Amino acid sequence: MAIGYLIIQARTAHDALPLSGAQIWIMDGREKNIYHLTTDESGETEKISLETLDRSLSLDPNFQGIPYISYHVLAFAKGFNSVHISGIPILEGETALQPIEFVPMREAQRIPTVTEIQIGPPAVSMTGARRQEAPASEDPQVLRQVVIPNPITVHLGAPGQTAANVQVSFPSYVKNVASSEIYPTWPEASLRANIYAIITFALNRVFTEWYRSRNYLFDITNNTAYDQYFVYGRNIYESISRIVDEIFNEYVRRAGQISPYFTSFCNGTTASCPGLSQWGTVTLANQGLSPLQILRSYYPKDIEIAETNIITGVLFSYPGTALKMGSTGLNVQTIQTYLNRIRRNYPAIPEITDEAGVFGESTRAAVVRFQNIFNLAADGIVGKSTWNKLSYLYTSVTRLAELDSEGTSLGIGTVPPSSVLRIGSSGQDVITLQYLLNMAAEFNSAIPAPAQDGSFGTETQQAVAAFQNAAGLSSDGIVGPLTWQALYDTYLGADNVIPPSTDTGVTEYVVRSGDTLWLLAQRFGTTVDAIKSLNGLKTDDLRIGQILKIPTTGTSDGSYFEYVVRAGDTLWLLAQRYHTTVDAIVHLNGLPDSNLSIGQILKIPSASAMPAPYFDYTVRTGDTLWQLAQRFGTSVDAIKNLNGLNSDNLQIGQVLRIPNS
DSSP, X not given: OEEEEEEEEEEETTTTEEOTTOEEEEEOTTOOEEEEEEOOTTSBOOOEEEEEOOGGGGGOTTOOSOSSEEEEEEEEOTTBOEEEEEEEEEOTTOEEXXXXXXXXXXXXXXXXXXXXEEOOOOGGGOOSOOOOOOOSSSSXXXXXXXXXXXXXXXXXXXXXXXXXXEEEOHHHHHHHHHHHHSOTXXXXXXXXXXXXXXXXXXXXXXXXXXXXXXXXXXXXXXXTTTSOOOOTTOOEEHHHHHHHHHHTTEEEEETTOOSOOOOOEEOSSSOOOSSEEHHHHHHHHHTTOOHHHHHHTTSOTTEEEEEOOOBTTOSSOOOSSOBOTTOBSHHHHHHHHHHHHHTTTOTTSOOOOSOTTBOOHHHHHHHHHHHHHTTOOOSSOBOHHHHHHHHHHHHHHHHHHHHHHHHHHTTOOSSOOOOOBOTTOBSHHHHHHHHHHHHHHHHOTTSOOOOOSSBOOHHHHHHHHHHHHHTTSOOOSOBOHHHHHHHHHXXXXXXXXXXXXXXXXXXEEEOOTTOOHXXXXXXXXXXXXXXXXXXXXXXXXXXXTOEEEEESSOOOOOSEEEEEOOTTOOHHHHHHHTTOOHHHHHHHHTOSSSOOOTTOEEEEEOGGGSOOSEXXXXXXXXXXXXXXXXHTTOOHHHHHHHHTOSSSOOOTTOEEEEEOO
């Protein structure tokens, strides 16, 4: 009897939160229950055994049937919508990893909805033709460098077809495509050759801006006629996952060129093409050829494997040398910081008690447990695969914590604004909208996260339309009462599942260009000595990308702190962010106009050194802007400007910000 294996991974917010106690039912093709499982504190079930067909069938290009048995999964978690996945392929000797992305129920929702995911046969078994169109030039010079897009945006349909766009991490995308294109039972050299082709094909689309230059809002499609197969929400295979974690930033190029080669491919049996034959790689691997030799059998003989360490969404790149027992230095301290932060969400990771920057027994134990949880080789060594996964998880958990904290500082509350927002709108309500969309995007990959710049442009409109589609509303990209309420319901539902912060007066900060200890002490209301003591620093030198612990309970008698201007900053945005006014910043800095330059150092009035620039007021029956201006010693224009109002009309229950006189 042939046996394969299955593990369910229940998580949310891009893996930032594991869901323990999720109820999982495994069913056969007739929907008969076989297993009832419960996820552990890391969001995983035990590995279960399932009957399947003989492995040899998936290695035979002449076999006409499906060489595996499929199973179904029904998953429930308290406070989340449910997920039903059908057609999970189980192959002999292979472990299928089924991630389940749970989406929180909305605040007013009483009954969970069910997301349906259908996994079909892999592309290698399909008979349709592939028309993967190549760039006009073999060495197109569009981007200056080869960049790993993390996340990558995938369109779930043909290029001109109306369909959802989803954003996933690049390694997750490659694992999904490889699991959707070929069989994981193939020889390792064959798997690697195919994965190199998959990586390079995607990077070619990104490098040439194949779709972006045509005004599409995605990087690649999942349509096999044009690109490569991607099944959103499907399982991946452990054998494929390990290879991808090792090589996801390596790609094929021709000698003397930087651009990723156009690695077209097809199955080589029912479909032919000028590129790689997927089934042909199995034959060549069985003949003893290496992955590069296999690739050179289909592409030019001068191709080579190159590597890029430019990965968007990663704090800083793998240092190039593996960290292990006995290693010391800042890189060790960095991964210790990552692990100690991640373990707040994944308590199965043991506490690190080693001295900062020293890779001892407790650091190794934490690394091994992390590797086990995320299906990496559990060798206790931080190589490229483990480093990149740590960086990705650290970014995810801190991003979620920052968003949760930001919601409080923005004063989101529970009552939506009454404004109607569309292309061209600007102001505080747009910032609130963009924040809510960012929070929704953490829990739903089909919603892109717009920049929080207070300006309602095309990027924000796209995010609004995607949210409206997910919420079952008309996707017009205009934010009216129904969309506002749905956003708040979604925000409040997500807020119910974010664990409370365990910070005790300390925040973690990633050093940026222009930072100094003195500037950081001023910004966070502490002292240079307090930062140095908390981090064990011997000098005042800082390094870009360095992670500092900043005391947040310190006080400062200064009337201002200094801020280094970054891309996208405006005086209005800074005034809103730090609860002051544009006039106060202009006066304090003696600015001749409102123009700012990146790297400019501004003095920002400390909130503790001045009264709050405004207070909130709820409109009552009979109120007018003129009456409120008279009552509170301000002007109609000041109230309208502070609230981004375009008319004098008020609504009962509307919350206005009133300038302090």
